[in-house]
Amino acid sequence: MAKTADAPTPAQARTDLADAQRERAEAQSLADALAEQIRSGDANVTPGDLAAKRDLIEFADLRVEAARRRLAAAEEADRHARAQQIAQRVQAATAADQTEAMTASVQRVTDAVADLHALVSSRNEQVRDLSHAADAIADELTAQGIDRQTSRSTYGVMGGTGPAGGRSVVHYATGTRMHELEPARAIAGAVALALTPTEITTLYTALRATDGGVGALFNAFPFAADLRDAIGRAA
Template sequence: MTPTEARTALDTARAEADQAHEVVEALTERVREGDEQVTAEHIAGQRQLAELAGLRVTAAERKLTAAEAADRDARAQAIAADARTLISTDDTRPVLDAVQAAVAALEHLLAVTASRTARIHEVAEQAVKVNEELKRSDPAAGPWPSSNYGFRAQTFPAHVAVMGEGTADAIRPGRMAAAVLAMALDGDRSLTGEARQVFNAPFEHVIERLNADVLGLAGALRTTREER
């Protein structure tokens, strides 16, 4: 018998017991009202039925307890088997490979972003410097005499513009990395919350915890750095 079936049987037994007690109460009330047709035998017989119904409720309760215990045991046995299978077949290699690939890709992104930003800074500094020289040589030329040569620039944040052709704006590598992570998380609040916890914690503690949770992670990270 399943727990659901046992609960249904208990509900039925309780309903029958309630009905039996109501009949006893109704008979006794009829006697109080002076009904001489109700005999002692009637009341005694109904009380016996009510007592039997009560015993059936107790029996149903015990069956429910046994059914729930058997169900718990069966589920615990099944979970134990699943846990053993999980431990025996768990493979962190795909995770470690993905970590190495992600670290390498992110480091490459940081490198190319930093290189581009440095180039923009270099040109911007030169452009700002020559613009200042042009202003000093001809105060009437206004704040952007470099416009006469087709360009403008600023250094903080680094920005270079060539009229009619386009602009180049420096991007902070850290912000670019954070933006990529945000895109990967795709607005998932749970994942975003986990990421915030990592960023708010000391880096050493984060790595120590991850190394404890994922066997082999420390070696994978070390290998990735050694291959750079």
């Protein structure tokens, strides 16, 4: 059997066990052959010869058992070593610099969402103002008994209802159309541009949670308490 260090790796210990088992099989084969010689009437074989072969089998059995124990110890030591490596990587992944980087990234997303929300809300106010102004022209025509659609051909502008609900306004000379869009829909569309269809489905499921997925975010990443507060206020 190959000699190994005091603390073999699992692979080395498995090789040692295979060697010990092979030696045990060889010892058994030799003993069986000697026993057959005795059965065949070979008078040259002595009791001592047979005892020696049987002692060799017992010795081989002990070596197999020793190899099994060394393998078990090597596997246990390997598990401990791997667990320690995992623990070190967990500590590295949750170090302050990574936590701060994750928090900064989340903060950038929440800031971008807030900016987009504000921009869409401001645009919606413009759409409503322009739509109502165009409606006022059509209303004046209606008050004079003129079809309000005349506003389209005569003045080139019309107010109305947008495709997603809310108000809309159209400038027919240029084909320019403006309509309201709920800020949340604008945010959803922007986020969806960065996701796969499967991820969009996951996002939809997450947003249906009571907290919109904020709890899952905090559970997945060990943000510090003060950073959690900052994210929570921005979310």
